[in-house]
Amino acid sequence: MIIPSEQVSLKHLLTVEALSDQEVMGLIRRGQEFKNGVQWMPQRRQYFAANLFFENSTRTHKSFDVAERRLGLEVIEFDITTSSVQKGETLYDTVLTLSALGIDIAVIRHGDENYYDELIQSKTIQCSIVNGGDGSGQHPSQCLLDLMTIYQEFDGFNGLKVAIVGDITHSRVAKSNMQMLKRLGTEVYFSGPEIWYDESFEVYGHYQPLDELIPEMDVIMLLRVQHERHDGKESFSKEAYHREYGLTIEREAKMKKSAIIMHPAPVNRDVEIADSLVESLKSRIVEQMTNGVYVRMAILEAILNGKA
Numbered sequence: 385m386i387i388p389s390e391q392v393s394l395k396h397l398l399t400v401e402a403l404s405d406q407e408v409m410g411l412i413r414r415g416q417e418f419k420n421g422v423q424w425m426p427q428r429r430q431y432f433a434a435n436l437f438f439e440n441s442t443r444t445h446k447s448f449d450v451a452e453r454r455l456g457l458e459v460i461e462f463d464i465t466t467s468s469v470q471k472g473e474t475l476y477d478t479v480l481t482l483s484a485l486g487i488d489i490a491v492i493r494h495g496d497e498n499y500y501d502e503l504i505q506s507k508t509i510q511c512s513i514v515n516g517g518d519g520s521g522q523h524p525s526q527c528l529l530d531l532m533t534i535y536q537e538f539d540g541f542n543g544l545k546v547a548i549v550g551d552i553t554h555s556r557v558a559k560s561n562m563q564m565l566k567r568l569g570t571e572v573y574f575s576g577p578e579i580w581y582d583e584s585f586e587v588y589g590h591y592q593p594l595d596e597l598i599p600e601m602d603v604i605m606l607l608r609v610q611h612e613r614h615d616g617k618e619s620f621s622k623e624a625y626h627r628e629y630g631l632t633i634e635r636e637a638k639m640k641k642s643a644i645i646m647h648p649a650p651v652n653r654d655v656e657i658a659d660s661l662v663e664s665l666k667s668r669i670v671e672q673m674t675n676g677v678y679v680r681m682a683i684l685e686a687i688l689n690g691k692a
């Protein structure tokens with residue numbers, strides 16, 4: 385059954401696994417409709433949103449901010465550094481407080497995987513939780529914007545070949561994307577340093593050296609090297625990483641004519657990707673950021689539908 389895109393209805397958005405294929409496609413299509421200028425119905429009552437970022441963010445934080453304001457939500461400023469988190473207040477008590485104040489939606493990024501479990505199990509916390517990234521767990525809104533970017537380019541997923549390249553072990557983007565891309569019928573491949581590859585990923589795709597993958601792939605999806613999650617054993621010089629595992633000018637020249645380059649960003653220029661390729665013809669990195677606003681509008685609208 386195809387759900388009309390504006391009628392997707394969610395209580396929370398925590399993982400991509402929890403979404404049905406119909407909900408995923410509905411959110412992507414709705415994101416595209418927003419991008420094409422479709423207007424949304426003004427809300428019958430005032431809704432409040434708060435964005436709680438316990439880890440640093442530019443894209444996710446600010447695009448949720450823009451999406452909320454475009455939908456007419458009241459955005460309550462919440463800065464971890466000046467909040468009672470600094471007095472030792474826990475995540476649970478922070479969200480409990482915001483819920484008691486009447487916040488309807490809390491967008492949360494936190495370093496702990498599955499931080500949301502205790503929040504959604506609470507009988508007192510009433511607000512919806514949107515996961516803006518949990519440690520190395522999942523990043524569902526990034527996954528949806530990545531899917532929207534691929535769909536926009538290829539008009540579907542079935543049979544596409546996508547390579548996920550780089551720091552896969554520490555990447556919540558990779559975890560969400562490998563699951564959903566496989567479910568939607570793409571052929572998933574992996575590459576990058578073998579120390580950042582885990583056999584558990586074999587369920588979704590296969591590891592191959594990057595130079596074998598480059599001429600075959602429709603999408604080269606690069607991942608940021610996540611220095612903040614490394615324990616010091618994993619050291620590559622920038623030059624060595626770029627030479628062995630990065631998208632160099634020479635590798636880009638061997639990509640299919642129709643293939644595209646993606647990266648969730650922030651980008652380490654001249655490490656994962658050559659500086660001059662970030663804004664090149666094949667790159668969709670800037671488009672991904674723009675799509676992030678529209679797909680997040682679709683997510684927020686679906687949460688509001690769940691409250692209606």
Ligand code: CP
Binds near residue numbers: 440441442444650
């Ligand atoms: N892609 C991404 O999550 O970027 P930010 O960390 O800037 O939000």
